[in-house]
Amino acid sequence: MTGTTPTPREPDPLEFDQPRVSIRKPEHRFDSQGETPDASRVERAMNSFVRDFGRTAAVYMESCIHCGMCAEACHFYEVTQDPKYTPIWKLEPFKQAYKREYGPFAFVYRALNLKPKVTVDELQQWQHLLYDSCTVCGRCSLMCPMGIDIASLVSQARHGMFKAGLVPHELAAVTERARREGSPLGATPKVFADRCEWLSDEHEVEITIDKPRAEVLCAMSSIEIMKYPESVVATARIMRHVGADWTFRLDGYEATNFGLLTGDAAAQKELTLKIIHAAVACGASVVVLPECGHAYTALRWMGANMYGKPLPFKVMHIAEFLAEQVRAGKLRLRKLGKSATFHDPCQLVRRGGAIEAPREVLQALGVELREMYPTKGANWCCGGGGGVVAIHRADELRHKVFKIKMEQIEQTGAELPVTSCANCRQTFDDGQAHFKWDKTMHSLLELVADNLVEAEP
Amino acid sequence: MSLLDFARGPALQWSLGIFVVGVLWRLLGVLLLRTRKDLSEPRRDAAWKGLRLIALRSWPRKEFLGGTAFGEVLGYAFHIGFLLALFFYVPHVLFFADIARGLFGTDLHGLTGLNWPTLPNGVVTLLSAISIAALVAVLIHRIVSPVKRLISNFDDYFSWLVTIAPLATGMAAFAHLGGWPYERLLAVHLLSAELLLVWFPFGKLMHAFTIFVERGSTGMLFERKGASL
Numbered sequence: 001m002t003g004t005t006p007t008p009r010e011p012d013p014l015e016f017d018q019p020r021v022s023i024r025k026p027e028h029r030f031d032s033q034g035e036t037p038d039a040s041r042v043e044r045a046m047n048s049f050v051r052d053f054g055r056t057a058a059v060y061m062e063s064c065i066h067c068g069m070c071a072e073a074c075h076f077y078e079v080t081q082d083p084k085y086t087p088i089w090k091l092e093p094f095k096q097a098y099k100r101e102y103g104p105f106a107f108v109y110r111a112l113n114l115k116p117k118v119t120v121d122e123l124q125q126w127q128h129l130l131y132d133s134c135t136v137c138g139r140c141s142l143m144c145p146m147g148i149d150i151a152s153l154v155s156q157a158r159h160g161m162f163k164a165g166l167v168p169h170e171l172a173a174v175t176e177r178a179r180r181e182g183s184p185l186g187a188t189p190k191v192f193a194d195r196c197e198w199l200s201d202e203h204e205v206e207i208t209i210d211k212p213r214a215e216v217l218c219a220m221s222s223i224e225i226m227k228y229p230e231s232v233v234a235t236a237r238i239m240r241h242v243g244a245d246w247t248f249r250l251d252g253y254e255a256t257n258f259g260l261l262t263g264d265a266a267a268q269k270e271l272t273l274k275i276i277h278a279a280v281a282c283g284a285s286v287v288v289l290p291e292c293g294h295a296y297t298a299l300r301w302m303g304a305n306m307y308g309k310p311l312p313f314k315v316m317h318i319a320e321f322l323a324e325q326v327r328a329g330k331l332r333l334r335k336l337g338k339s340a341t342f343h344d345p346c347q348l349v350r351r352g353g354a355i356e357a358p359r360e361v362l363q364a365l366g367v368e369l370r371e372m373y374p375t376k377g378a379n380w381c382c383g384g385g386g387g388v389v390a391i392h393r394a395d396e397l398r399h400k401v402f403k404i405k406m407e408q409i410e411q412t413g414a415e416l417p418v419t420s421c422a423n424c425r426q427t428f429d430d431g432q433a434h435f436k437w438d439k440t441m442h443s444l445l446e447l448v449a450d451n452l453v454e455a456e457p
Numbered sequence: 458m459s460l461l462d463f464a465r466g467p468a469l470q471w472s473l474g475i476f477v478v479g480v481l482w483r484l485l486g487v488l489l490l491r492t493r494k495d496l497s498e499p500r501r502d503a504a505w506k507g508l509r510l511i512a513l514r515s516w517p518r519k520e521f522l523g524g525t526a527f528g529e530v531l532g533y534a535f536h537i538g539f540l541l542a543l544f545f546y547v548p549h550v551l552f553f554a555d556i557a558r559g560l561f562g563t564d565l566h567g568l569t570g571l572n573w574p575t576l577p578n579g580v581v582t583l584l585s586a587i588s589i590a591a592l593v594a595v596l597i598h599r600i601v602s603p604v605k606r607l608i609s610n611f612d613d614y615f616s617w618l619v620t621i622a623p624l625a626t627g628m629a630a631f632a633h634l635g636g637w638p639y640e641r642l643l644a645v646h647l648l649s650a651e652l653l654l655v656w657f658p659f660g661k662l663m664h665a666f667t668i669f670v671e672r673g674s675t676g677m678l679f680e681r682k683g684a685s686l
């Protein structure tokens with residue numbers, strides 16, 4: 001592994017292949033990047049925070065009534081009952097800076113020094129709140145009586161933290177690596193091509209790469225390529241089964257976007273544009289995104305805005321693609337005859353709007369769907385989203401949060417826990433190992449691929 | 458100039474002026490900011506249907522009710538009590554009619570086309586008492602709850618003070634409390650209401666206006682994506 005030098009006490013942040021080991025007593029630490037003086041760090045953070053401040057975000061900043069109800073929606077508060085995890089508190093320095101530097105009455109606040117200047121110490125402390133203990137799952141946004149989309153403000157604050165060079169080490173490292181190598185976890189084009197060749201031989205399935213023209217461009221997430229390569233095989237099998245004219249492309253196969261998670265807007269744009277350009281190059285009319293929640297947000301909802309014009313193709317999450325094939329009668333599936341429960345990936349369901357598609361696919365698999373409580377838009381996050389699963393010092397807290405998921409799933413009594421996000425799946429795998437739990441999270445995509453009924457020749 | 462003359466005259470004019478200019482300044486200060494057009498392909502075309510969030514978010518989803526019902530009920534109790542007492546107490550209505558005549562040369566009926574209803578004094582007294590009790594409970598909750606205590610600042614406590622003050626002074630004037638002459642009680646009541654007007658644009662009381670913009674904007678953004686409301 002390249003990019004970072006692991007300290008003896010910590011596992012390499014980029015090492016996802018090995019079982020994740022928790023650090024029992026993590027050192028209290030703040031990460032910083034670069035040699036910027038403190039004052040400039042604060043200035044950069046705040047300038048970046050307010051630079052893209054549109055009307056909606058400004059209205060949000062104007063009207064929090066400090067009712068504290070968002071705390072009730074946050075899994076980090078739920079398991080710790082620690083008030084510092086109140087979602088709106090995670091934005092406190094930025095609220096302070098907004099009032100002082102940007103709001104309609106900023107001149108009054110400045111003149112009378114009513115809101116003190118934010119210090120670099122505060123920002124360092126808030127690193128834990130903005131990254132380690134926020135998955136940007138948006139459950140708080142669903143609770144706020146004022147209608148503030150708190151999660152979107154956290155993303156905006158992360159832009160500021162990135163500009164200030166105050167991002168958790170692991171996220172900074174993987175984002176940097178993604179820009180340098182084309183993949184955050186080492187799934188370079190060469191690695192991906194080699195893997196595909198190997199998987200193709202091993203599983204006797206044709207994996208199409210770099211077809212000059214194709215109707216459907218598929219992308220994968222690095223977690224899948226490196227940790228769950230069966231997903232690559234599953235994608236190929238399904239595309240063949242439904243008779244799609246499809247391809248992977250080595251200039252745009254990686255849908256993971258750590259730029260979005262880190263707050264590195266330039267990296268986010270760069271990574272998004274790769275897929276867009278690849279799709280344009282092969283004339284694709286559909287881009288099928290992998291089982292990855294934030295990849296969906298990055299391309300489906302933010303892609304066109306990065307591109308600067310509407311995308312000349314449709315963007316679908318693989319679960320949406322599968323549901324469409326079910327509706328079109330193109331997917332012939334063996335009935336499983338088991339009970340299953342669906343864990344809703346936040347970016348896909350609550351914030352992405354693909355609420356029913358995965359359920360339609362499960363229906364087609366003939367499972368008895370036992371919904372968790374709460375479910376769908378109000379479901380609890382796995383605790384690993386928003387980059388949290390990559391931050392080692394957050395492991396202990398994340399495991400506490402994971403207990404909510406275990407309880408929810410146990411209560412359904414379902415045989416198969418299923419999800420459609422490799423990041424959630426990785427969080428579940430880690431939680432399963434940590435708690436020696438007997439439930440394994442399944443991928444919807446792989447479940448479908450394993451139960452295809454091929455037509456008689 | 459007596460205290461009552463001051464409260465009815467310059468203090469009223471200035472506080473109303475600060476209220477109107479301040480509210481407009483703060484609202485326009487954010488509403489006139491640019492918004493970037495969202496170029497993503499909407500899942501649902503009728504984003505305006507998301508405006509239903511304005512009504513929907515008036516009560517929490519059932520999943521969140523357990524931890525929030527107490528705060529919600531208290532909130533409703535003091536808001537409803539306050540607004541009903543403000544707008545439907547006979548002397549208030551007469552006072553507003555006076556102001557309307559002074560400003561626009563017509564009474565409330567001429568201005569709004571409505572036959573302004575009023576509430577019996579006993580009902581208003583009860584509502585004010587409920588409102589005061591709820592506000593006291595709200596303050597205690599703010600101090601006792603670790604979450605609310607942490608996130609609270611000067612604005613929260615001062616806004617509480619300027620909200621409960623007109624209720625308390627109004628009740629005092631109505632009951633002729635403290636052995637003060639009625640004129641002085643009335644003047645203090647008026648001044649407390651004027652303090653509320655002056656503070657209104659600067660603090661959290663502004664949510665009375667922004668709540669609709671916020672819920673509406675979020676509703677439309679989310680509806681466009683088909684995201685959960």
